[in-house]
Amino acid sequence: MKISKSIRVHRSSSPLDHPPSRSPLGISNHPPMESHSKRKQTTRFTGRNLKRKLCGDTDVMPILRQFTEVEDEHIDLVVAIRRHVEVLNSSFSDEESNREAVREAAAAISSLAKIDENVEMIVDNGAIPALVRYLESPWSLAIGGNVPKSCDHKLEKECALSLGLIAANQPDYQQLIVDAGAIVPAVKLLKRRGICCGCTDANAIIRRAADIVTNIAHDNPRIKTNIRVEGGIPPLVELLDFPDVKVQRAAAGALRTVSFRNDENKKQIVELNALPTLVLMLQSEDSSVHGEAIGAIGNLVHSSPDIKKEVIRAGALQPVIGLLSSTCLETQREAALLIGQFAAPDSDCKVHIAQRGGITPLIKMLQSSDEQVMEMSAFALGRLAQDTHNQAGIGQRGGITALLNLLDVKTGSVQHNAAFALYGLADNEENVADFIKAGGIQRLQDDNFTVQPTRDCVVRTLKRIENKIHGHVLNQLLYLMRTTEKTIQMRIALALAHLCDPKDGKTIFVDNNGVEFLLELLYFSSMKQQRYSSSALFELAKKATSSAPEDSAPSSPTQRVFLGEEFVNNPTLSDVTFLIDGKQFYAHKICLVASSDIFRAMFDGLYKERNAQNVEIPNIRWEVFELMMRFIYTGRVNITKHLAQDLLVAADQYLLEGLKRLCEYTIAQDICVDNIPFMYDLADTFNASALRRACTLFVLEHYTKLGSEIWFPIFIKKIIPEIRSYITDILTRPVQASPTTV
Numbered sequence: 001m002k003i004s005k006s007i008r009v010h011r012s013s014s015p016l017d018h019p020p021s022r023s024p025l026g027i028s029n030h031p032p033m034e035s036h037s038k039r040k041q042t043t044r045f046t047g048r049n050l051k052r053k054l055c056g057d058t059d060v061m062p063i064l065r066q067f068t069e070v071e072d073e074h075i076d077l078v079v080a081i082r083r084h085v086e087v088l089n090s091s092f093s094d095e096e097s098n099r100e101a102v103r104e105a106a107a108a109i110s111s112l113a114k115i116d117e118n119v120e121m122i123v124d125n126g127a128i129p130a131l132v133r134y135l136e137s138p139w140s141l142a143i144g145g146n147v148p149k150s151c152d153h154k155l156e157k158e159c160a161l162s163l164g165l166i167a168a169n170q171p172d173y174q175q176l177i178v179d180a181g182a183i184v185p186a187v188k189l190l191k192r193r194g195i196c197c198g199c200t201d202a203n204a205i206i207r208r209a210a211d212i213v214t215n216i217a218h219d220n221p222r223i224k225t226n227i228r229v230e231g232g233i234p235p236l237v238e239l240l241d242f243p244d245v246k247v248q249r250a251a252a253g254a255l256r257t258v259s260f261r262n263d264e265n266k267k268q269i270v271e272l273n274a275l276p277t278l279v280l281m282l283q284s285e286d287s288s289v290h291g292e293a294i295g296a297i298g299n300l301v302h303s304s305p306d307i308k309k310e311v312i313r314a315g316a317l318q319p320v321i322g323l324l325s326s327t328c329l330e331t332q333r334e335a336a337l338l339i340g341q342f343a344a345p346d347s348d349c350k351v352h353i354a355q356r357g358g359i360t361p362l363i364k365m366l367q368s369s370d371e372q373v374m375e376m377s378a379f380a381l382g383r384l385a386q387d388t389h390n391q392a393g394i395g396q397r398g399g400i401t402a403l404l405n406l407l408d409v410k411t412g413s414v415q416h417n418a419a420f421a422l423y424g425l426a427d428n429e430e431n432v433a434d435f436i437k438a439g440g441i442q443r444l445q446d447d448n449f450t451v452q453p454t455r456d457c458v459v460r461t462l463k464r465i466e467n468k469i470h471g472h473v474l475n476q477l478l479y480l481m482r483t484t485e486k487t488i489q490m491r492i493a494l495a496l497a498h499l500c501d502p503k504d505g506k507t508i509f510v511d512n513n514g515v516e517f518l519l520e521l522l523y524f525s526s527m528k529q530q531r532y533s534s535s536a537l538f539e540l541a542k543k544a545t546s547s548a549p550e551d552s553a554p555s556s557p558t559q560r561v562f563l564g565e566e567f568v569n570n571p572t573l574s575d576v577t578f579l580i581d582g583k584q585f586y587a588h589k590i591c592l593v594a595s596s597d598i599f600r601a602m603f604d605g606l607y608k609e610r611n612a613q614n615v616e617i618p619n620i621r622w623e624v625f626e627l628m629m630r631f632i633y634t635g636r637v638n639i640t641k642h643l644a645q646d647l648l649v650a651a652d653q654y655l656l657e658g659l660k661r662l663c664e665y666t667i668a669q670d671i672c673v674d675n676i677p678f679m680y681d682l683a684d685t686f687n688a689s690a691l692r693r694a695c696t697l698f699v700l701e702h703y704t705k706l707g708s709e710i711w712f713p714i715f716i717k718k719i720i721p722e723i724r725s726y727i728t729d730i731l732t733r734p735v736q737a738s739p740t741t742v
Contacts, residue, residue, distance in 0.1 A: 077118065102155060106131070106162065110161040135159055135163070136188060157205040174216045175220075177212075187227075187232045207250040234272060236255050240281065249286070256292060266299075266300050282316065321361070324377075336376035336380045340380035344383065350384050353384060354384065378421050381403070391428035392430045396434075400425060404418075410450060415450060419461065490521060515537075515731075521533035522534070562635050564633065575587075576588070580621070589603045628647065639662055641666060648664065652686040668695075673702065677711065
C-alpha cells in the first residue's frame, strides 16, 4: 500500500522564457508539504479547574462531560503511545513471542500515524529513535535457509511506514528522523532486492524505504545531499527495473524528489543511466508509474539544458506528447510543462512537437477544470508560439479562443501564461482576423488582470495587432465586415475603431458603414455592449480630431472694424444709444454693422431703429450686454462662468458666431454627469454646435458613469443622431498631413 501522506516534489511554472519557478506568476506543480496546526493538549489540571468553575451550573454538565471525555480519550492515547514506544525500546530475545510484541507495537504506531493529529504525540513521546532502530531488524540476519521470516519484514515495513508518515507531516520532523540515523538503514533496505525476491512484505519494505527517502528529502537541500553521500541514488536507479511495479513507482518518486534543484544529484542519476529506463516507464499503462517517471524527468530537465538534450535523444518526445492525453491531471501538468521546456527559445523542437501532434491536446487542456493544467498548457503553447508556422497552426485549431477564455481566470499565473501565448500568436498576421472575430480585442481591453506584467504583455499584444491593420489584413477585415454575420461585423467595427490608422477611418466607418454597427450597439440592452460601443466611438473621434484638429479654444474672429477698448460705452462720436435696465450705453453704428447681420439689418434696413437715436434692449441684462459690446469693439472678452449662458443666448440672438464659440467653450468646461441633459438641451436650443459636440464627447467618454442614471437610456437614444452626424463629419474632413522635418 502506498504511503497516503507521501508528498512528492514537483517543479513550479514560469510564464516566460525560463522554466517555471516558485513566484507570484508561477504555481507549483504540486502542493507544498501540508503544515498542520498543533493540537492543544488538555491536562488533568486544566480539567479540574474547569470542573470547579462549572460545578454549580447544571445546565453546562453535558458540556463538561463532553470535555472530560475528550480529555480522557487524549490521555488514553498518550498512554498507549508511550507503552508502544516502551515495547520498541525494550531488549528482547529471539523468541517468537517477543518478536510478535514488537511487531504489534510497530503496527499500532503506524496505524496511529495515519491520522495527522496523532503525529505530534507520537514524536513527543520518543517514537522516532525507536522506529529507526528497527529499520534494520535485529533478527534480519537470521533469515535464511528454507525458513521464511516474512514476519520480520513486516516489522521493518511498519517502522518504515510510520517514519514516512511522520516525515510527511511537518518539515521539522524530517530532520529529527535524519538525526536519529535513518538514512543509512533506509539505503540498506533499498539494496534488499535480492532477499526474498518473491515475498510481498520484502517488496513492501523496499517501497517504504523509497518513500522515506522521498519524504525526508522533500524541500530539504541538505538532506538530498546526505542521501547521495550515503549512497542512496544507485540503488534507487537499480530499482527502476524491479519486477514489482509499486517498487518501480516508489523509486521513480524518490529520484524525482532528490533531483529537484540539486545539480549533483541530477548528474549522478544521469551518469547511472537512469534516463532510458525512465523514458520506458513513460509508456507504462499504469498512470501512477508514468506519472512519477515524467515527474522525475521533468526535475532532471529543469534548468539543465544538457540533460534536456539527453532526454530528447533517449526518445522521450513522443511518449511525453502522448501523456498530454493522460487521464491523470498531474501527469498532464507534468507533460505540458516538459513540452514547454523542450520548446525553449534555443531549441529546434518546436516544429517537431507540432509535427508529432502536440498542439491539439495542449489546446484541449486549456479547457480543463484544473487551473494548473490550464497554466501548464498555456505555458507550453506560449513557447510553441514562437515559431511562425506553429502560430498559424495554434490559431487554426481554436487556440486563440481557448486562450482568451483563460483571461477570465482570476489566478495571476494562469492569466499571464495565457497572455504571453496570445502575444506570440499576435505576431502572425494570419491570426489577426481570428483574434477580432473571437472578440479578442474587447477581452484584452477589459483589463481584468491581477498583476502588472500581464497588463504590460496585453498592451504589447494590442500594439502588435494594431501594426498589422493595413494592406491585406485590412482588406480581409473589410470583406468580413461586409459579408459575415452581424455579431462578427460588430466585433470588427469595435476593433478597428481602436486599431485602425486615422487615414483609413472614412473607408472603414463611412464607406463600409462601420459607424452604423457601432451605433447599433448603443440600442442593445446589454450595458457591456453599449460600453464597448461608446469606447470605440470615443477613440474614433479622438483619432479623427487629432489628424484633422479643431481648435478647442477658438481664436477671435476676423472682423473688418475694431474701434478698440477706448470707444466702449464712450459718447465720443457715438451715433446710437442703447437703453438697458434704465442705463445708457453709447455705441457706434459703423462698428455694430460690421460685426453682425442683425445690427446691419437694424441700422441699414427698414426697421424703426434705423433712424432712432435711442434703442431699448428689453431682454438682456446690463452685464451681459456690456460684455457683448466689449467683444464687438475689441474682439476679446473675459467670459465668467456665471454669465456664460446668458451671453451665449445674446450671441445667438445677434448672430455673433465668434462670441458664441467662446461662450460654448467656457460652458463646456462645466459639463458633468448631473447637468449633461441640461447642457445638451441648451446647445440644441441655441444651435450651439460646439457645445453639442462637447456634450456628445462627454457622453461617449463617461458612458459607464452615466449608464447608472435612470434617465440615461432615453437620453442616449435622443442623441444618437448627433453622434452619427459628428463622427461622420470629422471622418470626412481632409486628414492633416504630418509635418515634415528638414
